[in-house]
Amino acid sequence: MLPVIIAGAGPTGLALAHALAGYGVPSVVLDGAEAPPARRPARTVVLTDDTLAWAALPEVARESAEWTAWRATQRGRTVIERDFSPATAPRHLPQHVLEESLRAALAEHDLVTIVPGHRVTDCEQRPAEVTVHTVRRAPEGLRGQARTFRGSFLVGCDGARSTVRKLLRVPFPGRTAVERYAVAALRAELPGAGEAALHRGPGTGEVTVRPLTGGRWRMDWPLPPDGELVTPDALLDRVHSTLTALHDGDVPPYDLLDTGVHICHQRLARRWRDGRVFLAGDAAHLSGALGTQQVAENLRDVANLAWKLAVACHEGHADLLLDSYEAERRTAVAAGLRAVDQALPVVRGGGLSARLSGRGRSRIALLSDAHLGVGALGGPAAHPSSPLTPAPPRAMPTDTPPGSQVADVPVIGLDGTRARLRDRLGGPLLLVLTAPGAGVWDAKHWLTAGLMPELAAVAKALPLPTELLVADSYPGAGPHTLLLVRPDGHLAAAVPGGDHAALESCARVVRGDTDADPSPSAAHGTHPKHT
Secondary structure (H helix, E strand, O other): OOOEEEEOOOHHHHHHHHHHHHOOOOEEEEEOOOOOOOOOOOOEEEEOHHHHHHHHOHHHHHHOEEOOEEEEEEOOEEEEEEEOOOOOOOEEEEHHHHHHHHHHHHOOOOOEEEEEOEEEEEEEEEOOEEEEEEEEOOOOOOOOEEEEEEEOEEEEOOOOOOHHHHHOOOOOOEEEEEEEEEEEEEEEOOOOOOEEEEEEEOOOEEEEEEEOOOOEEEEEEEOOOOOOOOOHHHHHHHHHHHHHHHOOOOOOOEEEEEEEEEEEEEEEOOOOEEOOEEEOHHHOEEOOHHHOOHHHHHHHHHHHHHHHHHHHHHHOOOHHHHHHHHHHHHHHHHHHHHHHHHHHHHHHOOOOOOOOOOOOOOHHHHHHHHHHOOHHHHOOOOOOOOOOOOOOOOOOOOOOOOOOEOOOOEEEEOOOOEEEHHHHOOOOEEEEEEOOOOOOOOHHHHOOOOOHHHHHHHHHOOOOOEEEEEEOOOOOOOOOEEEEEOOOOEEEEEEEOOOHHHHHHHHHHHHOOOOOOOOHHHHHOOOOOOO
């Protein structure tokens, strides 16, 4: 099997290589740098909801702060408060920790090769492969080392100035410097240990205070749109005024670890696929205004694309499946960018937003949504109109609309293994049968009873690798409802557990079989190329 060639070794490229290795697909990661970037404590990542799976990486688990709560205050009065359980708490960590943890995990994979110092200069596509030309920088006066790599696909994860995108001549329209933030990372004892907070009022202005591990905090202050230079003294004034307000008039002892100015852009590539070449992460889109999480969006690109590339590499004949990457992800990111555009004048101007929620939302509520990765501004996208979302004639009701992220319920494998549903993602297509009482009985008793024997046999014959699981219940679903859950956690369909024809048909739709019935084209009309 030819490897997938990945241009770029930031979080997106490394995460894609990790995901592909989990599917048994080899990859070559072309790292344009000779060494990993410098550690910046003020450059951080927030993992929420559907991206929390990455917190299972050992170093991420150790070095990410688990928020206990989110609190938003207006003139000293708490107006929004949300407590988190350990299972749902956002995790906050420096970006370099995520990258180093991914590199450590990839070092143990024989399927992944990282090539340092090589940047893409050209690529050529053929019917069954892609050829990528690279050059390694050399000292001044010497000629760079050129190499050629053959692969099954090329994925440009090479950032906002993506060479791959430029080689494809894909436009990257949008707006520059939509927002700017002064940012500082410091070590100090602050009230509300473990709590992330947004404060607006005299003394602080507007500031977001988010905990990291080891008594460290990241603080963000929005800057005026005029682009005025932020001097070190001006930034220190912001730090002191914020600490004074949080400590009732006193500046506590603190260590300033890192500072900077974070500039947020809004851009979206016109196309995300050209034959065997794809764009992902910053090469495909830029966001981050109002506290939305760019890295989280990039990791969603990875989850969506990886399983589809794996099917194409292992089985071939996956053109519609690969097209669905752009159709789903570009549509979702575009909706998020539009939501930010609609919210910006509300948050930075005045009034309420009726467009974003169907009713007025306050500025502070919109900012909270963005920081917590919920709602239109930052939540996981649904794909109801995807070409991979079937419309079975006998769809069963659940609280999860088709195309949305599944609820994280306890499940039991056929071998009796118990886990959370989201812990089983990133592998085969999951079939989850609701069977009240299954959690009480030993697996050997229900494996040979009721629907299970025939269902297990049908599962083996489906056009995608599958794993059959059982759940006592699922929100909004009745007994013997069968959920088809994609490897990236989106619910494809819910059908009667005994309707094997519907199961087979829906699985073919998820596989991208255009001859399947019910067909998504009949249910949803035409769809744009790529998700």
